[in-house]
Amino acid sequence: MNEKCTVLIVDDEPDLCEMLAFEFELKGFTVLCAGDGQEACALLGEHPVRAVITDVRMPRMPGLRLLEHAKGRDVHWPAFVLISAYPDVTPEQAYAMGAEALFSKPFRLAKLVDTVTALVRPIEERWNARTDGCGMRHLQARSDMWRGKRPVLGRGGCVILTEEAAPVRGEQVSFTMPLADMPFPTLTGSAVVRWVRPASAAGQPAACGIEFTHLADSCRSRFVAWVMDNGDRAYIPALVVCDPAMSRQSPCA
Amino acid sequence: MEHSNEATPHGESEPLSEPARLFGMELLQYRLRFENLIATISAQFISVTPGETDAAIEQSLACIGEFLEADRCHLMLNGMPEGVLTTRHGWNRDGVPPPPAAGTMFKVSAFPAWNAAADNPGPLRVSRQSRLPADSPELTLLRARDCQSLAAAPMMLSGRLVGVLLVEAVIRPRVWDAETSALLRMGGDLFTSALARRDAEERLLLMGNALEAADSGILLCRRDGLVVWANPAVETLTGYACGEVTGGSLSQLHERASWTALWDAVYAGRAWRGEGAIRRRGGEERFEEVSVTPLPGPEGRSSHVVVVKNDITDRKRAEKALRESEERYRFLVEHAPEAIVVADARTRRVLDANTNAGNLLGLEHEALLRKGILDISVRPQPDGSHAADAWDACVRRALDEESVLFEWTFRNALGYEVPCEVMLVRMPSSVGGQVRASITDITSRILSEQTIAEQRGKIIAASRLSSLGEMAGGLAHEINNPLAIISVACEQLRDQLEGGLDDPARALHTVERVARNVGRIERIVRGLRTIARDGSGDPFVERPVRTIVEETLELCAARFQDHCIELRVGPVPGDITVECRATEIAQVLLNLLNNAHDAVEDTGYPWVALDVGCKQGMARFSVSDSGPGLPPGTERRVFEPFFTTKQTGRGTGLGLSISKSLVEGHGGRLYLDTSAAKTRFVVEVPLRQGELRQGGEGEEGDL
Numbered sequence: 001m002n003e004k005c006t007v008l009i010v011d012d013e014p015d016l017c018e019m020l021a022f023e024f025e026l027k028g029f030t031v032l033c034a035g036d037g038q039e040a041c042a043l044l045g046e047h048p049v050r051a052v053i054t055d056v057r058m059p060r061m062p063g064l065r066l067l068e069h070a071k072g073r074d075v076h077w078p079a080f081v082l083i084s085a086y087p088d089v090t091p092e093q094a095y096a097m098g099a100e101a102l103f104s105k106p107f108r109l110a111k112l113v114d115t116v117t118a119l120v121r122p123i124e125e126r127w128n129a130r131t132d133g134c135g136m137r138h139l140q141a142r143s144d145m146w147r148g149k150r151p152v153l154g155r156g157g158c159v160i161l162t163e164e165a166a167p168v169r170g171e172q173v174s175f176t177m178p179l180a181d182m183p184f185p186t187l188t189g190s191a192v193v194r195w196v197r198p199a200s201a202a203g204q205p206a207a208c209g210i211e212f213t214h215l216a217d218s219c220r221s222r223f224v225a226w227v228m229d230n231g232d233r234a235y236i237p238a239l240v241v242c243d244p245a246m247s248r249q250s251p252c253a
Numbered sequence: 254m255e256h257s258n259e260a261t262p263h264g265e266s267e268p269l270s271e272p273a274r275l276f277g278m279e280l281l282q283y284r285l286r287f288e289n290l291i292a293t294i295s296a297q298f299i300s301v302t303p304g305e306t307d308a309a310i311e312q313s314l315a316c317i318g319e320f321l322e323a324d325r326c327h328l329m330l331n332g333m334p335e336g337v338l339t340t341r342h343g344w345n346r347d348g349v350p351p352p353p354a355a356g357t358m359f360k361v362s363a364f365p366a367w368n369a370a371a372d373n374p375g376p377l378r379v380s381r382q383s384r385l386p387a388d389s390p391e392l393t394l395l396r397a398r399d400c401q402s403l404a405a406a407p408m409m410l411s412g413r414l415v416g417v418l419l420v421e422a423v424i425r426p427r428v429w430d431a432e433t434s435a436l437l438r439m440g441g442d443l444f445t446s447a448l449a450r451r452d453a454e455e456r457l458l459l460m461g462n463a464l465e466a467a468d469s470g471i472l473l474c475r476r477d478g479l480v481v482w483a484n485p486a487v488e489t490l491t492g493y494a495c496g497e498v499t500g501g502s503l504s505q506l507h508e509r510a511s512w513t514a515l516w517d518a519v520y521a522g523r524a525w526r527g528e529g530a531i532r533r534r535g536g537e538e539r540f541e542e543v544s545v546t547p548l549p550g551p552e553g554r555s556s557h558v559v560v561v562k563n564d565i566t567d568r569k570r571a572e573k574a575l576r577e578s579e580e581r582y583r584f585l586v587e588h589a590p591e592a593i594v595v596a597d598a599r600t601r602r603v604l605d606a607n608t609n610a611g612n613l614l615g616l617e618h619e620a621l622l623r624k625g626i627l628d629i630s631v632r633p634q635p636d637g638s639h640a641a642d643a644w645d646a647c648v649r650r651a652l653d654e655e656s657v658l659f660e661w662t663f664r665n666a667l668g669y670e671v672p673c674e675v676m677l678v679r680m681p682s683s684v685g686g687q688v689r690a691s692i693t694d695i696t697s698r699i700l701s702e703q704t705i706a707e708q709r710g711k712i713i714a715a716s717r718l719s720s721l722g723e724m725a726g727g728l729a730h731e732i733n734n735p736l737a738i739i740s741v742a743c744e745q746l747r748d749q750l751e752g753g754l755d756d757p758a759r760a761l762h763t764v765e766r767v768a769r770n771v772g773r774i775e776r777i778v779r780g781l782r783t784i785a786r787d788g789s790g791d792p793f794v795e796r797p798v799r800t801i802v803e804e805t806l807e808l809c810a811a812r813f814q815d816h817c818i819e820l821r822v823g824p825v826p827g828d829i830t831v832e833c834r835a836t837e838i839a840q841v842l843l844n845l846l847n848n849a850h851d852a853v854e855d856t857g858y859p860w861v862a863l864d865v866g867c868k869q870g871m872a873r874f875s876v877s878d879s880g881p882g883l884p885p886g887t888e889r890r891v892f893e894p895f896f897t898t899k900q901t902g903r904g905t906g907l908g909l910s911i912s913k914s915l916v917e918g919h920g921g922r923l924y925l926d927t928s929a930a931k932t933r934f935v936v937e938v939p940l941r942q943g944e945l946r947q948g949g950e951g952e953e954g955d956l
Contacts, residue, residue, distance in 0.1 A: 015738045015766050019745060022759075057730055057815050085733035105737035109744040 005120045006030040010040040010054035037061020049078040050120045056084040071098040079119035091195040096238035124224050127215040141177040157211040157236035166206045167193045184222040189215035209236040298447040306451040314344040324349040324423035330416040336361045349423050356397035363390050367407045367414050376406040376434040404429035406437035408445045470562035478503040492534030518545040522555045540569045592692040601626040615666035631662040651677040651688050731811040735770035742767045793942045795830045805842045819860040831872045832942045841912040845876040845934050852880035877933035
């Protein structure tokens with residue numbers, strides 16, 4: 001199933017590169033390895049890479065610069081999995097900059113493999129897996145809570161303002177999101193909470209960023225079509241829209 | 254010399270011849286004239302007042318001179334000064350010169366005959382023909398008076414030679430007969446009594462004047478209290494005129510009720526002295542010191558007493574003021590915030606102390622006064638000085654009118670040491686040989702000084718941790734990377750084991766990977782231990798320079814790498830060891846490297862170089878960087894605490910000042926090498942501490 005899928009592994013730790021390469025080859029991927037960002041850039045230009053697994057801190061070209069470079073060429077492919085040894089970048093930033101996944105070192109290898117395996121599938125297959133939303137917390141997004149600004153919707157998730165007790169990171173939730181001015185009036189399905197932001201002292205309500213794991217049949221195809229048309233880089237938008245200037249100010253810029 | 258014991262012409266009983274009858278007649282006339290003369294002279298002195306005495310004497314001398322047909326008649330008196338005869342009065346016949354100046358003054362002692370205090374020394378008669386030794390006093394007198402002959406009669410009063418009456422023949426020689434001597438003696442006696450009376454009267458007058466003029470009020474009273482006489486001072490003292498007081502009772506001035514002791518003395522005729530209040534005319538109250546002295550009367554009984562009064566109101570008031578002033582100062586001393594002790598400079602005995610001194614030392618006032626300074630001091634003093642010598646030295650300086658401030662440790666009654674600051678000053682010279690110590694308990698000050706020292710230690714620790722904090726990101730990265738490798742390796746190993754371990758060589762390879770990465774983490778943690786712990790109490794231990802450098806780089810290399818800063822480390826000599834506190838040296842190097850890192854972070858193609866060498870017994874580490882250099886004018890200030898060129902919030906400004914003190918603690922130095930083109934800090938640390946440290950101890954010993 002992963003045949004012909006090429007993953008690029010970028011890390012300045014040769015041990016890690018080598019072990020990940022072994023693992024992904026074992027799972028049927030074609031694997032490329034790079035020791036730093038510049039090397040990775042070169043490989044991206046030469047090979048049809050479906051997913052990039054990259055360290056954030058690296059000599060010469062750090063991971064975020066690589067992400068920016070790649071997503072500047074194509075928002076959707078390759079999918080980017082960031083692996084950070086230190087919180088140089090917050091999840092909110094990473095997803096807003098276009099990364100599809102973020103791992104912290106040390107990480108679970110099996111989970112990385114699962115994530116990459118899911119990410120390399122075609123986008124239209126991404127959200128049709130059946131899940132029963134039983135026992136999950138339900139998040140109801142309210143359009144009026146945006147206070148006139150448009151709701152923030154990304155390529156793979158959205159931001160939901162929560163009045164109730166905020167969910168925790170990694171929690172599975174079901175959600176309903178009314179969308180007045182979109183081709184799909186509501187978005188419903190299940191998701192994983194990727195980041196949480198508590199209510200700010202300035203009066204901004206608590207919010208969380210969720211990554212969709214399943215979308216209801218009623219809205220899925222129309223959302224996929226919107227995603228394919230939409231050139232926005234953010235996979236899950238930041239609460240404050242992450243503009244390119246801000247992304248250039250990342251710690252390793 | 255012809256003495257008066259030769260036969261006199263008088264009293265011969267032969268029948269008188271005509272010449273004899275004429276002689277007798279002449280003699281009779283002479284006698285009459287003689288008697289007449291004596292009567293005349295006597296009469297002159299009978300009614301003479303003291304002021305007229307001199308004139309009477311002059312006149313009498315003239316009478317005697319004329320009578321004796323002498324050329325001079327002089328009176329020499331003893332006194333002013335005593336023992337010297339001086340010519341006071343004299344008569345010279347017309348045409349006869351007075352004696353030369355040298356002859357007007359003689360010492361009584363030169364005339365043994367008059368000087369022997371004989372009951373009745375005889376008169377003297379001498380002429381130039383006298384067969385006497387040339388140096389005899391008589392001839393000496395004759396020559397000094399420049400006369401042919403002279404006769405002299407001593408004037409005696411109560412065995413004292415008061416004067417000499419002289420008659421002299423100047424023009425032609427003359428023999429003086431016994432009649433002359435007799436006349437001189439009688440004249441002399443008259444003069445003596447006249448002079449004595451004059452002196453007595455003068456003395457009485459003086460005494461009267463003295464009493465009148467005395468400041469003290471003087472009253473002469475009968476023993477029944479009647480005032481017989483009062484001097485003018487009484488009026489000044491009491492406001493009553495002398496006339497009002499005299500003839501009245503003493504009770505007008507001193508009431509019997511309040512001056513009972515005085516009155517008892519007056520009635521009994523005995524001496525008394527005391528003081529009390531009187532009321533002046535008009536009611537003003539004054540204080541007087543009064544004495545009563547009985548006047549000696551016939552048969553030893555006194556009929557009168559002398560009352561002497563002195564106003565002592567001012568003295569009383571001054572005493573009162575002094576007493577109040579003393580009370581005031583006592584109050585000040587008693588309630589002074591510091592403990593005050595007065596001690597004898599020589600014996601070191603405590604003479605006085607205030608309440609606070611008692612509180613400080615835990616002793617009652619009385620108990621404290623039985624102590625010496627050394628009894629309440631720690632011996633020897635904590636600085637090792639001999640307590641007695643140290644105290645005495647301070648006392649000597651205080652006695653030289655210098656106030657001396659020093660620290661002294663007392664021991665209180667419970668045996669606890671009380672560190673104090675003492676200000677020692679000399680007491681005023683009226684209470685010589687005493688010093689006053691004001692003592693302040695400085696226990697709390699010493700505690701706060703200790704606290705400050707502790708705070709300083711904490712600041713050093715904080716700065717150490719702050720340099721760690723600057724690297725925290727790098728450290729997490731450095732640890733999480735090997736952890737990630739280990740974690741992945743574990744999962745793969747489990748998969749392999751579950752799958753039946755078809756590739757043992759690969760499994761082994763994975764295990765070695767794990768071991769290698771565990772080693773990486775270990776090294777980082779060791780480096781952390783080196784820098785994070787407080788090494789200020791560590792012994793100086795020999796450590797290879799290479800180890801120190803490697804451990805330091807282990808901590809910061811990642812940070813340089815992450816920020817794409819090239820870290821150029823020159824060759825490190827492998828065989829050099831430094832006797833040091835490795836933690837502190839590592840902290841210094843780390844601080845310099847971090848500073849360099851921050852300085853070049855935002856520049857193009859940044860690099861930082863660490864060079865290690867060894868020169869003249871010193872290990873030398875230099876850190877240079879590609880940065881823009883220190884801003885001009887800051888080179889001198891970089892070692893000052895809280896000076897920083899970093900952005901607000903990035904540096905504490907303490908790193909270099911602390912590093913400098915750490916390096917100096919090693920006997921080394923940290924300096925900015927201004928000769929280098931790029932910013933370059935140099936650390937030099939002696940390879941061996943031995944000699945230097947011994948030197949340091951020697952200095953302490955001298956203190």
